[in-house]
Amino acid sequence: MKISAGKLRNLIKLSDESGRFKMMAIDQRGSLAKILAKYAGGDPDNLPYEAMARTKEAITELLSPFATAVLTDPIYGYPYSVRHIPAECALLLCTEATGYDKAGPGGKERKSKMLEGWSVEKASRAGADAIKFLAHYSTEASNDARSHQHQVIRALGAECAKYDLPFLLEVVTYPIHEASVDTPEFARKKPGLVAECAREFSKPEYKVDVLKLEFPADLKYCYEYSRRVFDSKEREPIYDLEEVRGFCQTLDEASRLPWVILSAGVAIEEFIKDVELATEAGASGFLCGRAIWQEALTAYPDIETMKEYLESDAAYNFTRCNAACDLAVPWFDHSPFEGWDSVELAGQEPDWFMKY
Template sequence: MLQLTENKLAALKRLSDENGIIGALAIDQRGSLKKMIAAGSSASVGDEGIIRFKELVSEELTPYSTSILLDPEYGLPAAKVRHSEAGLLVAYEKTGYDANAAGRLPDLLPEWSVRRLKEAGADAVKFLLYYDIDEDQAINDYKHVYMERVGSECAAEDIPFFLEIVSYDAKNEDVKSIEYAKVKPHKVIEAMREFSKPQYKVDVLKVEVPVDMKFVEGYTEGETAYSKEEAAAYFKEQSEATELPFIFLSAGVSAELFQETLKFAKDSGSTFNGVLCGRATWKNGVAPFAEKGEEAGRSWLKGEGTNNIQELNVVLKETASPWFNKVSSCVSAN
């Protein structure tokens, strides 16, 4: 069971609702968001465009979120206009990875530290790690040491460490294939098991669901990788692989599929503690913003975007478990 300092406990409460459920909004995308905006705009998209879209999302959607995840490169203006009761997570990693180098190695933003992120108003620090449990041991050892450093830095600053793990297969780049779907449960669950070890000092895991729902019997009209019973067993195994609080990322699926996935997780016995939901909430608002301007983007967020997050909140109340159940009495900071 996770032991938290008083400061970490207070921070997690700021990021959650009164029941200990995290209903967080994620818009820490950088390069990918810039490409999304550019794809719908005839004019060149500078930094101002990505900054402004993040501000609109923060203004319009944080009244319905327990917290928001932003990046320090483009997102701090959006942090300043968030709803007064919404907590703030800030990303610490460089966006993307070097596709020409082996191992998808992690890298920090060189001009930031956990101390500086905390001074900028962060309630928690998030780090994204690409991880293949079956990759070369030297690569994974590098990642293990790296995460030990980040965890120690967060512990020294007495701020929660959210570790986001995105699994992959070093031998198969196509994560949307049925071949990857078949190995995904192993990749996701074993990565969770590894980074639940105490040396990483992780407070909350942000993880993928253990299956590709598009290959689950009953959720697809095409070929399947798992029966409903097999998929449910993977959700249960994932939940039992860690004693840490964990939340699901949306991985860019539709709002509808993400909601159905959370219901499936609950029915399978998963004790997940909320979500950090990004593109499933706001991605369809990028096109009107890029094509027609700020007011069109804001109008979409006020309508469909708000509806997406309110519907998700209803599902969360029915499906997520309080992280209070996974936290023991507070301990003093080292």
């Protein structure tokens, strides 16, 4: 498998020496503001800049040493945190605006947009080793909403190719006909919806390099975990663990690209189970945010107590996640790659540098 220079060098940087991604996300904006406002009081839309930036700084400083790469945002994340990211930890920068535009009938559909005033070109200059974009996506959405997402992602894929940076696309499904994600109806649809995302964005036209996917089921609706294993609510099971293993397998087959699992704010015990099941099926690791560090925020605005939590429990969460993906499939062993020995530079010849 031939791969271009920047994509090859940077995929190596994002993963560990075995080709596994053990990455942390601290690029949350809207969702983080809500949590901080909950603990400190006040309006999430009017949180002081420093509240977000210093919280991200503490999390980045204390947890990035555990990560093969850290994903942050250019607004609150980069300015204070960049000096704390170790040399051996790669840097991903997000490019989407937080949230989404409501679209479709009843405003139940979602359109993503780029962060204004920011670009792949700027991220490249700022030392990003990869570009991340978050898109909400449902095959049940209207043509209009889906086409919008296709178009935005295709354009970004072309930009990433231009700067030769790996493109990591996060795709998150959402309920259109259901009251919320935490319903048996949505939980039942999830395996299919997530697999469709993987299938769609594996298409070469989007030029994605790594997919960041949801776990393709809601384990809280899984027979074995339905009785308050992960939270205090008992739920009617709709599938069992054997079926969930099948969903993971289907997802891995749908993804023609290396993929990692995201945490979507689930608690750490559930996320570790997600990682185990996903990597068993073929995922190449994780890109995890809140599951690892969200408990630290309960101490906010007491930064010192937050730091104590980050150095102890959150660090332990991270080492457990890392351990859970120790048998993940290295990115170069996942389709479209065919093993490390077959990974080589596109145009590997004496005049490579002239044609590049």
